[in-house]
Amino acid sequence: MTKLIGLTGGIATGKSTVSKLLATKLPIVDADKIAWQVEGPGQPTTQKIVAHFGQQAVLADGRLNRSWLGQLVFNDAQALQALTAITRLPIQYAMFEAIVAANQQQPDAIILDVPLLFESGWQHVCDQVLVVTAPPAVVLQRLMARNHLSQQAAQARIDSQMPLAQKVARADVVIDNGANIDKTKAAVLKWLKTITK
Numbered sequence: 001m002t003k004l005i006g007l008t009g010g011i012a013t014g015k016s017t018v019s020k021l022l023a024t025k026l027p028i029v030d031a032d033k034i035a036w037q038v039e040g041p042g043q044p045t046t047q048k049i050v051a052h053f054g055q056q057a058v059l060a061d062g063r064l065n066r067s068w069l070g071q072l073v074f075n076d077a078q079a080l081q082a083l084t085a086i087t088r089l090p091i092q093y094a095m096f097e098a099i100v101a102a103n104q105q106q107p108d109a110i111i112l113d114v115p116l117l118f119e120s121g122w123q124h125v126c127d128q129v130l131v132v133t134a135p136p137a138v139v140l141q142r143l144m145a146r147n148h149l150s151q152q153a154a155q156a157r158i159d160s161q162m163p164l165a166q167k168v169a170r171a172d173v174v175i176d177n178g179a180n181i182d183k184t185k186a187a188v189l190k191w192l193k194t195i196t197k
């Protein structure tokens with residue numbers, strides 16, 4: 001039977017990097033990608049975001065104004081809670097659809113790449129949960145570089161999530177992505193052998 005494998009970790013620890021390594025062997029359901037679709041121009045969820053946060057939440061062409069909204073919610077816990085209350089269920093529903101579609105190929109496992117896996121309760125339907133980690137200073141540097149954020153803005157994003165140590169404590173498997181990518185690749189391939197036929 002197809003296993004459901006949760007893949008999570010702190011922001012910018014390297015979930016997408018690990019997910020890309022796994023994607024060569026297993027189907028991936030990517031919650032961030034699904035969120036982009038659910039929050040696309042004219043989507044019901046986008047309309048609800050505008051109704052709550054105002055017209056500034058979208059750009060002139062109807063796309064979500066991610067930098068404006070990110071700046072707001074990652075510095076205001078109540079705003080983040082309001083956004084999550086609007087987006088959580090539509091994202092989960094779209095994820096169920098993607099899981100059903102992936103299951104048609106009867107793979108050994110389906111990877112659920114979900115940044116907010118524990119916060120959303122997905123661990124309860126997963127056979128195993130993989131948590132990707134890296135040291136705090138490395139995470140901060142990677143986040144600042146990738147998203148062109150100041151140290152303060154990057155730290156605010158990190159602080160808006162469940163602490164990484166709590167995620168690690170709940171992991172079945174910890175993938176350390178603090179060093180170079182070759183080390184991570186070796187760990188991922190080793191784990192993969194335990195899952196695939």
Ligand SMILES: CC(C)(COP(=O)(O)OP(=O)(O)OC[C@H]1O[C@@H](n2cnc3c(N)ncnc32)[C@H](O)[C@@H]1O)[C@@H](O)C(=O)NCCC(=O)NCCS
Binds near residue numbers: 011012066069073115
């Ligand atoms: C706030 C938004 C507009 C910021 O967009 P931006 O392009 O700058 O960031 P991106 O979407 O790439 O998210 C980056 C990371 O932020 C973290 N993050 C995103 N949403 C949330 C949230 N609701 N709570 C805590 N952390 C979050 C995740 O680690 C994610 O990987 C965007 O993240 C969003 O719409 N979030 C709500 C949807 C959601 O919950 N997505 C997560 C799916 S599990």
Ligand SMILES: Nc1ncnc2c1ncn2[C@@H]1O[C@H](COP(=O)(O)OP(=O)(O)OP(=O)(O)O)[C@@H](O)[C@H]1O
Binds near residue numbers: 011013017018184
């Ligand atoms: N082992 C590594 N060595 C150097 N840089 C890395 C390594 N792993 C990932 N990175 C870089 O760090 C940044 C964060 O990685 P990635 O996007 O995979 O994290 P993520 O956990 O998916 O992030 P988010 O939670 O924001 O979606 C990216 O710019 C990526 O290229």
